[in-house]
Amino acid sequence: MGRIGYFLLYICLSIVAVFQIFPIVWLFLFSLKDNREIFAGSPFALPSEIQWQNYVNVWQGGIGNYFFNSVWITGVSIVLTLLFASMAVFVITRMTWKLNKFFLGLFMVGLMIPIHSSLIPLFSMFLSVNLIDNPWSIVLTYTAYNLPITMMILLGFFYTIPKEIEEAAIIDGASLHRLFFRIILPISTPILSTTAIINMIYNWNEFVFVNTFIASDRYKTLTVGIQNFVGQYMTDWGAIGATLVISVLPILVAFLFFSNKIVDGISSSAVKG
Amino acid sequence: MNKVMSDKWFITLYILPAMLLLGILIFIPLILTGYYGLMRWDGIGSMEFIGLTNYINVIQDGVFWRSAGHSFLLALFSTLSLIIYLAVAMILASKIKGSDFLRKIYLIPMLLSSVAIAQLWIKIYNPSNGMLNEILRGLGVQNPPLWLADPNIVLYSIFVPILWQYAGFYILIYYAALKGIPESIVEAAKIDGATPVQIAFKIKLPLIMGVVKVTVVLAIIGSLKYFDLIWVMTGGGPNGASEVMASYMYKLAFANNNFGYGSAVAFMLLLITLLVTLVVRKLTADKEEIQY
Numbered sequence: 209m210g211r212i213g214y215f216l217l218y219i220c221l222s223i224v225a226v227f228q229i230f231p232i233v234w235l236f237l238f239s240l241k242d243n244r245e246i247f248a249g250s251p252f253a254l255p256s257e258i259q260w261q262n263y264v265n266v267w268q269g270g271i272g273n274y275f276f277n278s279v280w281i282t283g284v285s286i287v288l289t290l291l292f293a294s295m296a297v298f299v300i301t302r303m304t305w306k307l308n309k310f311f312l313g314l315f316m317v318g319l320m321i322p323i324h325s326s327l328i329p330l331f332s333m334f335l336s337v338n339l340i341d342n343p344w345s346i347v348l349t350y351t352a353y354n355l356p357i358t359m360m361i362l363l364g365f366f367y368t369i370p371k372e373i374e375e376a377a378i379i380d381g382a383s384l385h386r387l388f389f390r391i392i393l394p395i396s397t398p399i400l401s402t403t404a405i406i407n408m409i410y411n412w413n414e415f416v417f418v419n420t421f422i423a424s425d426r427y428k429t430l431t432v433g434i435q436n437f438v439g440q441y442m443t444d445w446g447a448i449g450a451t452l453v454i455s456v457l458p459i460l461v462a463f464l465f466f467s468n469k470i471v472d473g474i475s476s477s478a479v480k481g
Numbered sequence: 482m483n484k485v486m487s488d489k490w491f492i493t494l495y496i497l498p499a500m501l502l503l504g505i506l507i508f509i510p511l512i513l514t515g516y517y518g519l520m521r522w523d524g525i526g527s528m529e530f531i532g533l534t535n536y537i538n539v540i541q542d543g544v545f546w547r548s549a550g551h552s553f554l555l556a557l558f559s560t561l562s563l564i565i566y567l568a569v570a571m572i573l574a575s576k577i578k579g580s581d582f583l584r585k586i587y588l589i590p591m592l593l594s595s596v597a598i599a600q601l602w603i604k605i606y607n608p609s610n611g612m613l614n615e616i617l618r619g620l621g622v623q624n625p626p627l628w629l630a631d632p633n634i635v636l637y638s639i640f641v642p643i644l645w646q647y648a649g650f651y652i653l654i655y656y657a658a659l660k661g662i663p664e665s666i667v668e669a670a671k672i673d674g675a676t677p678v679q680i681a682f683k684i685k686l687p688l689i690m691g692v693v694k695v696t697v698v699l700a701i702i703g704s705l706k707y708f709d710l711i712w713v714m715t716g717g718g719p720n721g722a723s724e725v726m727a728s729y730m731y732k733l734a735f736a737n738n739n740f741g742y743g744s745a746v747a748f749m750l751l752l753i754t755l756l757v758t759l760v761v762r763k764l765t766a767d768k769e770e771i772q773y
Contacts, residue, residue: 217572224569225586228649232589234612235601251612296499304487311496318507320758322706324727325751326510328517328734328744332524333510352506355499374486384491413594415709420735431596435713438600445604452600456593463592467585470592474650475657 232456239263239449246445262450266437271451273426274433281343281429282411285350286404292351293358293403294366294396298388301366302374312363318356323416331420345421346429350411357410358403361476365399366392405466406473412459430455511751518745523738535745545746548717548724549753551636555643555725556704556757560697562644563651567693570655571681584656587649595646595709602642603629603714629715632722639723643710647703651696658692659685694765701761705754726750 238246239262240255249256296315300308330349331340339345369392377387393400418432425436434451441447463470518535520528539545569587573580590598605612606628617625628638662685670680686693708727711717717724717732730750734743 214577217575217577221569221572221577221583224648225583228587228590228645231601231605231612231645232593234605238604247610251615292498292502295495299492299495302486303492304483305489305492311500315499315503318503320702320755321507321511322702322727322751322754324706324708324730325514325747325754326507327731328524328740328747329510329513330506331735332513332517332740333505335524348502349506352502355503359499378485384485384488388495409592413592413596415594415596415713416731431594434596434600445610448600448604452597456597459592459594460589463585463589471585471588471653474588474591475653 235449235452238445239453240446241449242446243444259446262446263454266441266447266451266454269437269440269447270425271430271433271437271454274428274430275454277343277427277433278412278429278431281346281350282408285347285354285411286407288347288351289354289358289407290400290404293355294362294393294400295388296355297359297362297366298392301363302369302392315356315359318353319360323353327416327420334421340421341423341427343422343427346417349417349421350414354407354410358407361403361406361473362396362399364476365396369395401466402469402473402476405462405469408462409459409470514744514751515748516744517741518748520741520744522741522744524734524740525738528741531741535742536749538742539745539749544721544724545726545729545749547721548726548729551723552705552707552725552727554636555640555707556701558640559644559647559700559704562648563693563696563700566648566651567655567686570652570659571685573652574656574659575677580656584649584653587652589649590646591648591650593646596713598642598646599710599713602710606638630719632719635715635719635723639711639714642714643707646710647700651700654692654696655689658689662688697765698758698761702754702758705757706750726753 234251237251237253237255240258240260241249242259242262245253245256296311299305300312334340334342334345339348373391373395374387377391382390413431414429415431418429419435422428422432425433428436434455437451438448441451517528519530519532520535521531522528573584577583606614608614608625608627608630611628613628614625626634629635666684666688667680670684675683706727707725708731711723711725712728712731715723717728726746727750730743730746733739733746737743
């Protein structure tokens with residue numbers, strides 16, 4: 209392939225890149241402009257005077273509360289998912305018992321379920337145990353619905369752990385709990401961090417469960433909270449832009465630092481399915 | 482050693498949390514959905530058993546089938562767009578400098594929440610001040626369309642951001658699969674005088690066919706149960722022009738408090754998804770697996 213061939217290929221790839229990235233660049237640009245400039249100026253123009261005020265306004269307007277909810281709900285769900293998933297995967301891959309294939313199959317069936325098919329019963333179950341409008345309903349649901357994908361990513365790694373490690377630990381008199389928490393979990397850190405970041409993306413961005421189970425403003429997370437905000441600032445595009453940027457920034461920052469982990473996690477979770 | 486590694490108490494203790502969560506929050510609700518579909522129920526008061534009435538009504542419900550049609554149209558577009566993603570991935574994987582960087586750029590939309598993407602695209606489509614119509618007016622178009630308010634085009638206006646969101650995901654999967662092909666096979670073909678096009682279609686494509694099938698299933702299932710962007714951008718409107726199965730079900734249950742009928746629709750959604758998955762798996766099933 210000649211020089212011209214490569215040049216054409218780069219043009220194609222760059223068009224795709226611009227298409228993928230430009231809407232987000234435009235978002236950053238208008239989050240730093242005031243209405244006059246957004247409506248009168250070109251969408252491609254840089255802000256003439258950077259309006260940090262947009263960010264200050266929406267933060268003081270109460271988005272901080274949504275942000276905090278998103279952080280703790282995402283965090284607690286990740287810890288629970290990783291703990292329960294690695295415990296289950298440990299006994300499925302490392303222990304000798306009859307039903308491990310059956311349980312493995314059961315967990316994998318969980319991957320195929322469309323969440324909307326279980327939404328109504330979930331709602332009525334939470335209603336009957338007083339967990340509607342309670343953030344723990346969200347934590348429990350996130351944990352449960354992320355277990356299958358997390359287990360699938362962990363599975364491959366756990367199968368490859370050498371048997372000698374376990375034998376040595378048991379012969380040295382370690383209990384199974386000690387083996388799991390002190391040896392297996394620490395050597396699984398790389399794969400656990402991959403699943404953690406995949407979980408972070410899912411939880412941070414989740415919309416349907418929060419929208420359905422949470423009614424009061426003080427428990428809402430960012431995804432649902434920004435819906436309210438957009439309604440409030442209907443005509444103030446700068447403020448809406450700032451709200452959206454705040455909501456996507458944590459994920460973009462995570463991507464900046466852990467892009468390889470995210471890429472690995474996403475490709476392994478899909479290809480193995 | 483073996484005795485220790487088959488400790489029944491330990492196994493039960495460690496599998497129990499995951500099993501309970503999955504059982505109570507995923508499997509039991511699934512069965513209950515089918516059961517609630519047999520009831521007349523507003524979600525709060527007492528249920529009344531009405532047999533298969535709801536299910537018969539769903540089958541005769543024009544709105545449901547119109548929504549299902551929209552869902553299937555999305556599935557068709559998602560599947561067709563896979564061809565473009567595969568082509569992009571092929572170019573990316575052919576020893577292009579900076580492919581790593583480009584692949585990450587492509588992935589960014591997938592990392593953002595559907596709500597943020599929906600709000601962003603509402604702004605892009607804004608008839609008077611949105612980016613799209615500003616560009617169109619700049620190109621001399623007199624009356625650019627009302628992207629989200631025109632019932633004839635609203636569905637396609639919504640498909641664009643949905644496809645945009647997942648493009649990077651599929652490109653990434655194809656790229657990973659293509660990189661998994663041993664270099665020696667491609668080299669051998671080159672020595673035998675195969676052109677790049679021949680290598681792409683006759684060698685690379687057959688070798689990653691397994692992954693392509695997985696993505697077809699993913700794209701179809703994902704489309705049939707799609708909800709988020711549509712709900713935020715149009716709520717299924719105007720006048721049902723962008724309604725899909727999941728948004729119809731959500732509206733029935735959580736806006737109209739028609740939990741019985743909503744459950745019947747939800748159960749149909751589950752059945753259709755499972756059925757289509759089975760059919761697609763069957764149709765794409767291999768007679769012989771390619772080994773390398």
